Amino acid sequence: MKKHIYIYSPSSAVRDKAAFKRGVKRLQALGHEVELDEAVLATHQRFAGDDATRLAAIARAAASGADVALISRGGYGLTRILDQIPYKAVAKAIDRGTEFVGLSDFTAFQSALLAKTGAVTWAGPAIGEDFGAEAGADDIMEACFDDLLGGQGEGTGWRMPARDSADLPAFRSIHDAVLWGGNLCVLTSLLATPWFPAIDKGVLFLEDVNEHPYRVERMLDQLRHAGVLGRQKAIVLGQFTGIRKVPHDRGFGMQAVVTRLRGLIKPPVLTGLPFGHVPTKVLLPVGAKVEVAADGRNVFMVWGHRHPHPH
Template sequence: MSSSTTPPHACGPACTHEHQRQGPQHIYVYSPSGAVRDKAAFKRGIARLRALGHGVEIDPSALQSHQRFAGDDATRLAAIERAARSGADVALIARGGYGLTRLLDQIDYRLLEHAVAQGTQFVGLSDFTALQLALLAQTGTTTWAGPALLGDLGRPEEPDDIMLACLDDLLAGQGEGAGWCCPKEKSLPEGQDIYVDDATLWGGNLAMLCALVGTPYLPPVQGGVLFLEDVAEHPYRIERMLTQLLYAGILGQQKAIVLGQFTDYQLSGHDKGFKLASVVDWLRSRLAVPVVCGLPFGHVPTKVLLPVGARVSLSVEGRDALIYWGHI
């Protein structure tokens, strides 16, 4: 967005304000999904949070392992409850992977709702999408799609500046939006600028969202802004999952679909030109709902934080896009 239309606290590539590191915050790190195999990344992430001046509390079962999970089901349910009772400013997942869908019928959603009301912000992505959407469906509670400890703060390279700035904004309670530039090859047709006002922002990992279709853990959002991302899924699999959401009537009930980053897949000679842009073109041909691309969110270093369940506005002018939640 131009400087005349970008809110002063819009976090992300279009951010115009100068960030200042926030004072010490209480961050609770827990493992509700996959086992932590990369202990070095775990230690780097903790060290970096502490170097930023934050107090980090590590859940006692954060490094446990049972099969592919961070402990058995009872262990991980207890970790979620401890995170909710911690009184922390932020409850941050160690990593995603798989494991939360099998817990959804046993989670104390009222406990998590109370924790958020008392000021704890739950942050994560990937497998965490299942818990976020279930909590939204069960209680209407807002959580944050954002970084995980290992993949974002514990990576060998320095953490991404934009991601850190957005995390700072969350800790300071001053973030108001996320702006980005849509990729030229996937931008809206010329002259099709859009503006959506007062819509529920929801979504996350595409595979996790599809896994909730037909269950009481998928929020029945109509007239929302649905954002989606995924990793290691070939474009034909992405199209297949989008087709499921299309046929289920979910996509057509939204005011806009916003596609984030789809990464770590490999095309082959068999595709004969079929690629992610082909999926976008096909989806636009089947929907009257606008499809916006390029959101800096997903399994990538540069990611914004997004309030899942909040009321937002979405504007797209040319290639400049902005999701704004400054009123919450």
């Protein structure tokens, strides 16, 4: 199943060149044709080239005709250029069959594209931290990526942590809801801008890294006070990693954040989604209609068969 994968850098500069090279070699070893954007390793300050360079890279990715346009890494950079991205060209590329995949800072691109065009992208791996991981690429992540390439992925499932599911009220299945979200910090930064998707009765998934639980709670409260959380059919929390606790937290952590949130909003808050800055991550179709059901601690999210576009 040889596919054409285009690697580009729309955000921060690639700093771990070894991981980047391992990731490229891993995709090539899987039999894929890997095309590197001409500016994929460019550097300007902390960015992968200046704003014009990264905008041009996005345009080249859209024009590449590749099966997948995959980011080298996240970091920071896309919110600087949201008012200049060629959204129509990207949406047309998606219509022609190019799947755009990424996470973290890429949430800004995905959210803005969804708000402007309704086009579906995929929350998924990056070349360096995932395919180029020093310990090797995660098996589940690779299997999910293969499903995307083959047009076979129809959904995902996971088990909520027992401590989180104990106080979850009776959960009814959800039908015909748009899946959206991504990195909590990036998404919250888009609130009240044209790049924030106006989605009601959707399924909002969130993750983050290196944010203390009080910062996570503050961002969740911002979304809650803005009316965003209460308008959804469900909130799905992925992995919140890199948390550094301090003595005066006195038991305040993500569990306390989740418990409080459940007491403040009507939509169910599900936890344990295998997505975020972690090796084991599923791929999620941002902007697609999904169905969600739970059986005890077991959660199932289905988006049905998405036929790959013929080139």
